[in-house]
Amino acid sequence: MKIVQHINIICMVTVISVTMFFSCKNNLKDVQKIGISENEPIGVAENINLKYTDSGKIKAILISPKMLDFSNREFSFNEFTEGINLELFDDQNQKSTVIADYAMVYNDTDLMDLQGNVVITTKDNDTLFAEQLFYDQKKEWLFTNKPVTFRTGLDLIHGNGFDSDTKFTNAEVLEINGIITVNE
Template sequence: MKLISTYRMFNIVTAIAVTMFFSCNNNLSQVNKIGVSENEPIAEAVDLNFKYIDSGRVKSILISPQMLDYSNRSYPYKEFPKGLDLEVFNEDNKRSNIIADYAIIYDLTNLIDLQGNVKLITADKDTLFAEQLYYDNTKGWLFTNKPVKFRTGLDLIHGNGFDSNSKFTNAEVLEVSGIVTLDE
């Protein structure tokens, strides 16, 4: 009787062990996702004041009340839901400034989407006003197909669309709807 009881116990333990063995898998990505909802950011920064320095020289300063990092997604991005203020310094240490109510940076395409009261002031004091502006960081190219106002010198140019390189040496307002020359 004791031998039969021991034999049954052995079979039960073996069955449980085999079941546990086959139910386990080695999926590290699933383990890493534990506790992180796919709809939630993996990180959040508050009162961001980020200085990018290269070769001992400040290249840019990014200020934002909030940044959400969604690098845990299959198409990773960083979101600035409360806007940003970005200062960029050229080789002569002259400053350009970009302000927007909202921004999103797509990591894989290196594309920046600025939205809401976008204002770009170049080192030469040319100013672009737009509701949306894209910047392709790989190509160094600014563009939009939305209405813009571009002040260069004494001219204020209204149009639907804008194209330029990042140095504004070939800035062009597309579909010009009006040009106003301002008094000094």
């Protein structure tokens, strides 16, 4: 009788062990998410001074006091709550600048949302002033439907909207409500 009882215990332990073994999954991502709220950033970076180089040449310098990393979300993004100062360099090492009080970069779509006192100055000294501006990094295209002022040459053009490539070769102010020509 003791032998049968002992065999029953061994069988039960074996069944439980096999069940546990086959029910385990590789849930490393789930384990890593424990204790992390999806509403909170997964990382915070302060005093950023990021230099992007290609073939030994500096192509861009990004300076920002603070960046929040929300790559833990299904639609991931980075948020620059205290603004950005971005310097872009072309192949001739000529600089264009982008300044904004606030920025969000959506990682999946490569769309950048710039807000608050947005100023873009090109190497040719053309300058765009906007409340909000979107930048499609894949298409290298800038656009907005908010009020803008565009300074090109001696002209100051005011309007409600802007559409252009990043070099301003196809720049178009939409719904123009005034052009002022400045004499130097």
